[in-house]
Amino acid sequence: MLFPLLTLSASTRKVAVSRDFTALSGFFVSSFLYFNGDISLKSVKIGLCGLGTVGSSTFNVMVRNSDEISSRAGCQITVAQVGARRDHPACDLRDVAVSRDIFEVVDNADIDIIVELIGGTTVAKEVVERAIANGKHVVTANKALIAEFGNDIFAAAQKQGVTIAYEAAVAGGIPIIKALREGLAANRIEWLAGIINGTGNFILTEMADKGRDFVDVLKEAQALGYAEADPTFDIEGIDAAHKLVILASLAFAMPLQYNKVFTEGISCIETKDIDYAKKLGYHIKHLGIARRVGESIELRVHPTLIPEKRLIANVNGVMNAIVIKGDAVGPTLYCGAGAGAEPTASAVIADIVDIARQISRDSQPSIPSLGFNEVSDKPLRSIADVQTAYYLRVLVEDKPGVLSQITTILSEAGISVEAMQQSEPEEGEVLAEVVVVTNRVQQQHLLGAVNRIETLASIHGNVHKIRVESLG
């Protein structure tokens, strides 16, 4: 049987059908949909819930690029209704129906896909649950909702035979979920490591480039709108932990276990740590790391020294980047805008297009993260057992024998020293700073040695510790 090819232009609503492949050779291939012979076209209807930064941009990009979007989806995509509490000047809704009650949109029988862009885990959760119960597919950018309630949401969606898509929830515009699900589908993922919070990366970059201190840069990040009035989610690693568990669930086919991620923020990083690291050939980045070790998985978010020669060490400002190491492909790097109105809208619309393709082909829905039957009992490694190299900084009395006391304690704990540096004391001072980079060691052994070092009479204050990853 010969399948006709079909193209659709959203603006002209014209359908062109051809049985001659060569007649179409001047067209872009992704404009075509292989069709099963029935040329009744499905029009896919969207209910857009939330018209803030991402919601308005999603609407604007859908209008601006409607031809490209519809032709890639192979069907017409229409925003049928919007749920918004008030008028938003950021987009011109034209004649699209607006409801002040978001649940009217969710209950609208004509709508195929609910796009949840209100954020938070209360009303948004109700919206998503009710959309699923109503048999609608869902697109969301809500990392907190997926990270904290995704397991139940996915189970409900699977039962109802609908799709939950959340590309925009991790790393904004970077198509990282697609890369993990599709591009790297052949690989056993060994580890992934990412700069997945732009605010944190902006702060560390400014500290490194301009020698500014943490509090000063944080204030600027808030003024620029990069950081919220309450910046805890960004600087303490909570936002990164949300995104990390989502990536790990896809990489290792495991349930989302947000509350088990080891999380350490960047507020402890001082400019002098960045300077010492630089002298030793490292940059400091706030990384989310998920690593397979034997049968268990490590999930951790913390500041990390990375060799300066790694590409990811040089991703600066608000940009995000993720390295994924697959057994077949080796390390691959994905870099781009991790947030922002249009980059995030780009990811939201990519999900809409994916689902629209499914609907118009009448194929089975798929949920990105539902491989977890296989390994739901896969244990998470305790942070005490995790092995990394360490950067240690300690204030010592500038007198003979102190350095050898430190190295003896490290060596007795089986920890070797990769690099060591002692600064000269300031004029008239008797204290000097010593920086040590160790080999890879389990955290529990490192902490034992650090506790002993802190009891030495010639040591002042605590030992400052930052993990080091080679990412090779």
Ligand SMILES: NC(=O)c1ccc[n+]([C@@H]2O[C@H](COP(=O)([O-])OP(=O)(O)OC[C@H]3O[C@@H](n4cnc5c(N)ncnc54)[C@H](OP(=O)(O)O)[C@@H]3O)[C@@H](O)[C@H]2O)c1
């Ligand atoms: N902004 C980014 O760069 C970015 C990047 C990646 C992911 N995300 C995610 O995208 C989602 C949306 O973020 P955003 O930055 O667009 O937030 P936002 O600007 O605060 O927009 C949220 C919108 O939802 C509306 N809303 C809240 N509750 C509602 C309700 N009950 N009924 C109707 N409307 C309601 C708000 O209305 P009011 O205007 O009346 O308050 C607001 O307009 C979040 O989950 C966020 O984590 C954002």
